[in-house]
Amino acid sequence: MRNFMDDDFLLYSDTAKYLYHNFAKHNPIIDYHCHLEPKKIADDYKFSSITEIWLGGDHYKWRAMRTNGVDEEYITGKSTSDWEKFEKWAETIPYTMRNPLYHWSHLELKTAFGIDKLLSPKTAREIFDECNAKLATPDYTARKFMERYNVETVCTTDDPVDTLEYHKTIAESGFKVKVLPTWRPDKAMAVENAANFRSYVEKLSTVSSVSISTFNDLVDALKNRHDFFASMGCRLSDHGIEEFYAEDYTDAEINAIFNKVYSGKELTNEEILKFKSAMLVVFAEMDNEKGWTQQFHYGAIRNNNTRMFEKLGPDTGFDSIGVFNTSKAMAKFLDRLNSADKLTKTILYNLNPADNEVIGTMIGNFQQGPVAGKIQFGSGWWFLDQKDGMQKQMNCLSVLGLLSRFVGMLTDSRSFLSYPRHEYFRRILCNLIGEDVEKGELPASEIEFLGQMVNDISYNNAKRYLNL
Template sequence: MKLNSKFSEELFLTNETGSDLYHKYAEHMPIIDYHCHISPKAMYENREFEDLGEMWLEGDHYKWRAMRTFGIDEKYITGNETSFHDKYLAFAKVLPKMVGNPIFIWCALELKRYFGIDEPLTEDNAEEIYQKTKALIKEKHMTRQWCMEHSNVKLVSTTEDPIDDLRYHKLLKAEYKGGVRVITAFRPDKAMFLELDSFDDYLNKLSEVSGCEINDFRSMLLALQNRLKYFKDVTGTTVSDDGIPHFKWEDYTEEEIECIFRKARRNEALTEKEVDKYQSAFLVEMGRLYNKEGYVMQLHIGTYLDANRTGVRKVGQSTGFDCTDDQCAVTSVGEILNRLTELGELPKTLLYPLDGTKIENWAVLAAGFCDNGTVAKVQLAAPWWFNDQQYGIDRQFRSCANLYPVALSVGMLTDSRSFISYPRHELYRRVFCNYLGELCKRGEYFGTEDNLREIIEDICFNNANRFFGFGVES
């Protein structure tokens, strides 16, 4: 039996046309990473990485989650007393067993693209690869900024709360001389989750930073609008982001919303229907503000947050204990889009459904709200979170091209906290070019090479640049 012993540059490219398309047109296209969670503070401070363990295991809940499935002790995953070297060795021991898992491919791509290593990482060669990569980190001064520039990233959008002062964005804008433009997405979730005990304290902070006294729902919206303006003034952003874990639409009146808002500020108990009414009103009104201020509305749909609450209490939130939910109905999000359409205030919108088994339904919904004057006004966004691997990406192309023109897609993102996760764009591009090659091979697509080149370059870079109005030069 003959197995590949090294990384193959034909990864996911199973037909000649797809391979040609990838290597000629997609391979060297620059990156717009329009949604991620990297730290602007870390980017500004631009510290050189300590080692490969820090690169891979600092804040990467994908790897943490996988390591737990192998029964690895938490001290080798998130433990503060364990060195990155020892965490790396624990991870290297199980990586060869992650057959079929995207983590195996992501790590292979990262070893190849940042260190030129094309052999598989195993328990046996883990120390040798550790020392080699550590030496290269020092030799090439692999800082946070170096990794982004090395990956040909032209723009990155972090994600910040409306009360953030954007201090590090200001410093980057003033002092960073590299080739990566840094903006931020506006993420107002804490103003939507009024059922949480922290809601009143949060509004007090929002009132302080916005300069608006918040006495009611309308004045809270004014405060948020002020912060939208601030975010755009500081970074030039046109990106917003709303998380909808288990949203259910409920019709409402203004009087009802003001009554619910007052109850929440008094920390009184709210019914499930009252929470649903408030969140329905909140998302509609934020959509109106996004439209008015020239933002794209991103809706991340269907997360089962903190599923393992015992794990969250021990380790913290966003550490690998979130799951996929199937309770957020297409009709509920459709009601938001419909209400905004009726008002004539529907902004450009990206839908990120986490439940990949219903992806076709969401593609149909998106197509139903496109209209004259704006290309792909509402669209299915990149395969997100648990779907951002070869199977999920390929599934989305194959199922949704029947329902929504994939040529209009704004392409891939990292949704990552890691500064070396940009090969995920490469993975996406490989899968897409292979898909196009299969269509050509079967005779389902016939035309000129220029047609395909334009589609590939649009999905890799141009569509996102146009959709968000970034104006980035390639």
């Protein structure tokens, strides 16, 4: 029987251990998609307690606590103390066995705070006090956490109307970790609510200094901001969509739809789909002109609990995997761009594991040299960001594409303690390859090449692909 989470955690063969300890382990981290707050990095934020950094905004933990019967006041409530919230999480943690939260939480305690003890009601007060004592020192700030985890680059997620003032502050501060913005223009195509869309366009007009009264004005304003993001080092865009949009439309139709929604009138479903289709093309063409990478996260149905959405707002743990028949629209969208020679580097992330083979085969349709792996099957995302999900994604990519050209892992997180997910991924990667060698399915004589492959997936591929 092995000890829990020892140095060879998740590594079940000598080859896997060799690959991890000699290749993957020491690579820097390129976290090319996350939701960290740039202000916290700019300010070198000091956290008030382990509860703030660990439970504040972490809807993964919130969902587990609710499932364990914890009252909402001890999760997101204002009347309970940090200790009371942490105590409830400590009561929940033993019940998370076989949930990735059990692994992640103990990895974070071990790597961030040097704590090897299991979290439970018995150890809760001791661990709470030890973490808080360390957080009170200068070595446990936002930037220090990034340095401790050997982070080289992070790409945050930012709206086109964002001033990026904190990115500028970070860049001018001499901080050794590169912090770059990512263009996330979802609100610019969110025409489901006419009033909200009008309000957003007015903000865009102000920040871009472009007077917007037509669809072409909207595009000009977005191009203005796109140029600004590029000047701040942006390399990627990101789009959170339920499904792909590829309706046929004419310029006249899109102009009329913009005029209608901007005047405050609600659109039909057909008009919404046409407008979103046009906007995806506009964004893709802008990205292609600059050589950016576009990312598409699709397949979530969000804010399913109306009562809790009204109480807490979005991103609070009430989202699910959706079922969408989007493969034809995805193919049509990519082909529309490719036919015009305007398809830039693209990463596709599916939330439904049933779509793994769809993505695995779709990316092969649009690969094009000289970029290796120009169209990427993104790493296991959100509900698939765990051992089984990662293994299925990598096995599918191996069978239907080239695992060796994969750009690897990201955190997709709001937490400065989520970097061990890269370690988790690297261990799983090394174990997959190591297992094949042990079975004779890959040649042991090529161990150094396999080691380089591990290095590439862990670090080099992303660095090259994103021009970092």
